[in-house]
Each structure stands twice: as C-alpha cells, then as structure tokens.
Amino acid sequence: MSINSFGHLFRVTTWGESHGPAIGATVDGCPPGVAVDEAMIQHWLDRRKPGQNKYTTQRREPDQVRILSGVFEGITTGTPVQLMIENTDQRSKDYGDIKDKFRPGHADITYYQKYGIRDYRGGGRSSARETASRVAAGGLAREAIKTLAPDLRITGYMVQMGPHQIDRDRFDWNQIEQNPFWVPDANAAMKWADYLDSLRKSGSSVGAVVEVTARNVPPGLGAPVYGKLDTDLAAAMMSINAVKGVEIGEGMSAAMLTGEANADEIFMGNDGKPAYSSNHAGGILGGISTGQDVVVRFAVKPTSSILTPRKTITKAGAETEIITKGRHDPCVGIRAVPVGEAMMACVLLDHMLLHRGQVGKNRGRVG
Numbered sequence: 001m002s003i004n005s006f007g008h009l010f011r012v013t014t015w016g017e018s019h020g021p022a023i024g025a026t027v028d029g030c031p032p033g034v035a036v037d038e039a040m041i042q043h044w045l046d047r048r049k050p051g052q053n054k055y056t057t058q059r060r061e062p063d064q065v066r067i068l069s070g071v072f073e074g075i076t077t078g079t080p081v082q083l084m085i086e087n088t089d090q091r092s093k094d095y096g097d098i099k100d101k102f103r104p105g106h107a108d109i110t111y112y113q114k115y116g117i118r119d120y121r122g123g124g125r126s127s128a129r130e131t132a133s134r135v136a137a138g139g140l141a142r143e144a145i146k147t148l149a150p151d152l153r154i155t156g157y158m159v160q161m162g163p164h165q166i167d168r169d170r171f172d173w174n175q176i177e178q179n180p181f182w183v184p185d186a187n188a189a190m191k192w193a194d195y196l197d198s199l200r201k202s203g204s205s206v207g208a209v210v211e212v213t214a215r216n217v218p219p220g221l222g223a224p225v226y227g228k229l230d231t232d233l234a235a236a237m238m239s240i241n242a243v244k245g246v247e248i249g250e251g252m253s254a255a256m257l258t259g260e261a262n263a264d265e266i267f268m269g270n271d272g273k274p275a276y277s278s279n280h281a282g283g284i285l286g287g288i289s290t291g292q293d294v295v296v297r298f299a300v301k302p303t304s305s306i307l308t309p310r311k312t313i314t315k316a317g318a319e320t321e322i323i324t325k326g327r328h329d330p331c332v333g334i335r336a337v338p339v340g341e342a343m344m345a346c347v348l349l350d351h352m353l354l355h356r357g358q359v360g361k362n363r364g365r366v367g
C-alpha cells in the first residue's frame with residue numbers, strides 16, 4: 001500500500017491498523033527548537049478520544065501518545081518525530097461474524113478488490129482509528145505554528161447534523177467547548193441532543209457538516225499554480241474517513257451569487273492593512289491566503305455501521321445480509337471535528353515553512 005504520507009516540508013506519514021498493537025505518525029520536517037511534550041499532544045488526542053459521551057463509540061481507548069524520537073530536553077531537534085499510540089481495546093471477536101462479508105459503506109470491498117486481503121478487524125488500515133495519528137501530528141504542528149504565528153487560532157465546529165443547521169445569528173465561539181457536538185449555537189446543541197438520542201437508540205446514524213476556521217493567518221501562504229493553499233486544504237480534508245465533500249469559503253453556494261454579491265470589497269483598515277467587506281473567498285485568493293479567516297467546510301456521510309440489516313455479498317460472491325454489531329458512532333461528524341482541526345494545522349504549518357523558501361527576503365506589502 002503506497003502513499004501513506006502527506007505534506008511537503010512538514011511531512012506526516014501515518015502507520016498501523018485498527019487492531020494491531022499500535023498506530024502512529026512519523027513527522028519529517030518539523031523545525032528544531034519547538035517546545036513540545038507528550039502532555040501537549042495528549043491534550044488534542046483527548047478531544048478526539050472515543051467513549052467520552054453517549055454520542056460517540058464506546059470503544060474505550062486511552063489513546064496515550066508516546067514520543068519516541070525527535071525531541072530532546074523538551075524541544076524538537078529537527079530529526080524525525082515518531083509518535084506512537086498503543087491500541088488497547090482491540091476486541092477482534094466483535095468482527096468474527098462479518099469476517100467473510102463486505103460491510104456496505106466501508107472500504108472492505110475495495111481493499112479486497114485491490115489487495116486481495118480482508119483485514120476484518122475493524123477495517124484494519126481503512127479504520128478511522130488512523131485519524132488519531134493525524135490528531136497527534138496536528139498537535140505537534142500547532143506547537144510549531146506558535147513559534148511562527150503566535151496569534152493564529154484553529155477552531156473546528158459542527159454547523160449541520162442531518163437536516164438541522166445552526167443559526168448563524170446565534171454563533172458563539174465560547175459555546176463550542178460547552179457541548180458534546182462542538183456546536184457554536186447553544187440552541188442547536190439542545191435540539192441535536194434529542195435528535196441524536198433517538199437515532200442512537202434505533203441503531204441508525206446521520207451525516208454532518210463540519211467547519212474549520214483559522215483566524216489570524218498571515219497573508220501570503222500558498223503558491224500558484226499547483227501549490228495552492230486551497231488545493232492542499234481540500235485534499236487534506238477529503239482524505240479524512242467518511243468525508244464526501246469539501247468547500248472553501250462560499251463553496252458550492254458561490255454558484256448562486258452574482259459577481260456583485262460575491263465580491264469581497266477591499267478597503268484600507270485602521271491598522272494600515274487591507275480589510276475586506278466580506279469573506280466569500282474563505283481567506284484565499286489565487287491559492288494564496290489574504291490574511292482573512294481561512295474557512296473550510298466538509299460533509300461527513302452517515303456512519304455506515306448501523307443495526308438495520310443491509311444486503312451485501314461474501315468474499316466468495318454469495319448474496320447475503322449483514323448487521324454491523326460492533327460499537328459505532330451515530331454521527332461520526334462529531335469526532336471528525338478535532339481531525340479537521342489537525343489537518344488544518346498540518347497544512348498551514350507546511351505552507352508557512354514553504355513560504356520562507358518561496359519568497360526569500362522579498363516580501364510583498366500593501367499600504
């Protein structure tokens with residue numbers, strides 16, 4: 001299996017399977033001198049950890065990260081950083097009765113068609129357990145970003161669960177950490193709780209839309225034509241399990257606007273820097289950050305493992321039915337929020353490092 005890496009200069013390679021002894025990330029290209037320890041990375045992993053409330057899978061993984069290399073006396077040395085998370089709640093027997101069947105909506109059939117091997121233990125490499133490694137790498141990226149752009153803030157949150165959208169007029173950054181859904185609208189959080197409860201009890205599931213915003217991003221990140229910041233962000237988000245759509249700024253809705261409505265008019269701000277009347281562009285023009293908030297949204301499909309029997313086939317080609325009895329999340333969008341944040345952190349850091357080489361001492365300036 002090739003291409004387990006992403007990023008240009010801050011290059012992350014993830015490894016491991018859902019039910020193997022451990023998973024992890026090897027990070028090549030982290031700058032030296034970044035203060036980091038296991039607790040700092042653990043903080044971000046704890047946000048993604050399963051089993052924290054009744055809306056996420058009851059798989060009990062402590063997801064304890066260990067730093068095996070690249071950090072000495074509390075700072076990165078510039079050598080590869082090896083991050084490892086042991087798998088402690090494997091329970092392979094949960095998957096015994098689906099060993100020869102392909103779960104609809106999962107990667108079982110395509111992995112088998114491609115590699116001829118069926119790792120039935122929770123999907124093996126295709127399991128979203130892999131995203132824990134990304135969150136660990138994202139934790140390291142965040143610490144490195146602090147040394148380059150201390151005011152930069154990356155925040156993920158849910159803006160839609162099934163048909164229920166948040167009310168943008170009630171958007172409150174402080175609400176995001178106050179409810180199990182990372183939703184910035186307290187009203188929505190209450191309604192979603194009842195909605196998801198009934199879905200969970202019936203063994204069903206639902207999709208979601210997650211938004212990730214990066215504030216105080218310096219202008220100038222990204223390069224035309226094939227090194228666009230939005231290209232890399234879209235690829236990063238699309239690579240997360242269950243993601244079926246990605247938008248930047250106005251995204252698909254831009255197609256409905258007129259040129260007048262979509263134009264983010266430019267002014268000179270009081271601080272002597274460019275200011276914009278709106279942010280339909282999602283903070284990126286021509287693949288390069290404008291200095292406005294970078295806004296990315298992604299749609300997560302409904303959890304495929306549901307309790308209602310679904311038709312499928314066996315490895316031998318016989319038609320049959322399947323019920324996925326293993327533990328599952330009624331809405332995987334919830335746990336995708338910290339993963340989206342981690343991908344944003346990795347891509348932004350990567351482009352900050354690239355930026356140094358792309359412009360040397362020649363910096364453009366407005367005003």
Ligand SMILES: Cc1cc2nc3c(=O)[nH]c(=O)nc-3n(C[C@H](O)[C@H](O)[C@H](O)COP(=O)(O)O)c2cc1C
Pocket residue numbers: 057105106107123126127128131240241242243301303304305327328329332335336339
């Ligand atoms: C954080 C996270 C947790 C997930 N947990 C589950 C789960 O418990 N059950 C499930 O059916 N899918 C889960 N998924 C989605 C599957 O991993 C994914 O649908 C599957 O691997 C097929 O890949 P694809 O949907 O990207 O095509 C999860 C996704 C994410 C991001």
